[in-house]
Amino acid sequence: MTLVRPVAGSARSEKKSPDRLARLLALGRPIVMGVLNVTPDSFSDGGRFLDPVDAIDQARRMIAEGADLLDIGAESTRPYGGAVPIAEEMRRLGPVLPAIVGLGVPVSIDTMKAEVAAWALAAGAAIVNDVWGLQRDGELARVVAQHAVPVIIMHNREAADPAIDIVADICAFFSRSLDIAARAGIARQNIVLDPGIGFGKTPEQSLTAIARLPELKSFGLPLLVGASRKRFIDTVSPAPPDQRLGGSIAAHLLAVAGGAAIIRTHDVAETVQALRVTAAIGSAR
Numbered sequence: 567m568t569l570v571r572p573v574a575g576s577a578r579s580e581k582k583s584p585d586r587l588a589r590l591l592a593l594g595r596p597i598v599m600g601v602l603n604v605t606p607d608s609f610s611d612g613g614r615f616l617d618p619v620d621a622i623d624q625a626r627r628m629i630a631e632g633a634d635l636l637d638i639g640a641e642s643t644r645p646y647g648g649a650v651p652i653a654e655e656m657r658r659l660g661p662v663l664p665a666i667v668g669l670g671v672p673v674s675i676d677t678m679k680a681e682v683a684a685w686a687l688a689a690g691a692a693i694v695n696d697v698w699g700l701q702r703d704g705e706l707a708r709v710v711a712q713h714a715v716p717v718i719i720m721h722n723r724e725a726a727d728p729a730i731d732i733v734a735d736i737c738a739f740f741s742r743s744l745d746i747a748a749r750a751g752i753a754r755q756n757i758v759l760d761p762g763i764g765f766g767k768t769p770e771q772s773l774t775a776i777a778r779l780p781e782l783k784s785f786g787l788p789l790l791v792g793a794s795r796k797r798f799i800d801t802v803s804p805a806p807p808d809q810r811l812g813g814s815i816a817a818h819l820l821a822v823a824g825g826a827a828i829i830r831t832h833d834v835a836e837t838v839q840a841l842r843v844t845a846a847i848g849s850a851r
C-alpha cells in the first residue's frame with residue numbers, strides 16, 4: 567500500500583511554534599481540546615467521522631463551538647481494540663489532517679507511533695499526544711525533540727491493579743517519562759502531563775486520579791484531563807457513552823478545580839459553556 571503524503575502547502579499554512587500552546591496556556595482560563603477520531607471503532611464516536619467530509623465538518627463545528635485545540639486520532643486506544651498498521655493510520659489521516667491544520671487552531675496528533683507522529687508533524691500537526699507517555703515506541707521522544715513541539719505524556723498501564731496506590735503509580739510513570747524526555751532533549755516547557763483517565767485503571771482509580779489531581783501539580787507542568795464519556799461514569803450512574811455528558815462535565819469541572827489546564831472532550835459546546843459559567847460564578851463572589 568502506498569502511504570499518503572502530507573500536503574506541503576497545508577503544512578506551511580500552520581505556524582508550527584511551540585509557543586502556540588504556551589500562549590493558550592497563558593490565557594489564564596482552562597483550554598478546551600476537541601476530540602476527533604477518524605476510526606471505525608473508537609468507544610464513543612467510532613465510525614462517525616471516517617468519511618473525510620464528515621471529519622472536517624466536525625472539526626469546523628468544534629472550532630465554532632470554542633475548541634482551542636483539536637486532537638485527531640486514527641487508532642482507537644480501546645483495550646483489545648486491535649493494533650492498526652502504520653500505513654492504515656496514515657491512510658485514515660491523509661485526507662483529513664492537512665485540511666484540519668488549515669482551520670487555524672493547533673492540532674495534536676494522538677498516536678503512540680513515531681513514524682505516524684513524524685508524518686503528522688510534517689503535515690502541520692503542532693503537538694504529539696502519546697497515550698503511552700514516550701514509553702512504548704523508543705523513537706517517539708526523538709521525533710518530538712527533533713521537531714521541538716509540545717508533547718502530552720499520558721499515564722497508562724498494561725492492566726489495572728486495584729491493589730496499588732494509583733497516584734503513586736502515576737507519579738512514578740511520569741518520572742520515567744520525564745527522564746526519557748530529558749535524555750532525548752525535549753524541553754521541559756514543552757511537556758504536558760495527563761493522568762490517563764480510564765487507562766489501566768479501575769473505575770474507582772479513575773475517580774481517585776481526578777480527586778487527587780492536585781498532587782500531580784508537584785511536577786510543575788500543565789495538566790490535561792480527558793474524562794469525556796468514559797466508563798467510570800457508567801459505574802457511578804449507568805448510561806451508554808453518548809449519554810454521559812452530565813458525568814463528563816462534572817468530572818471536568820472538578821478536574822479544573824483540582825488544577826487541570828486542558829480538558830479533552832467530545833462535547834465542546836457544552837464543556838465550554840460549563841467552564842464559562844463556572845468562571846463567571848467564581849468571579850462574581
Ligand code: HH2
Pocket residue numbers: 601603605607608609610611639641642643644676695696697718720760762763790791792793830
Ligand atoms: N483518551 C482517549 C484517547 N486519547 N489522550 C489523552 N492525552 N488523554 C486521554 O484521556 C485520552 C487520549 C480515549 O478516548 P477516545 O479518543 O474518544 O477513544 P478511542 O481511543 O477509543 O478512540
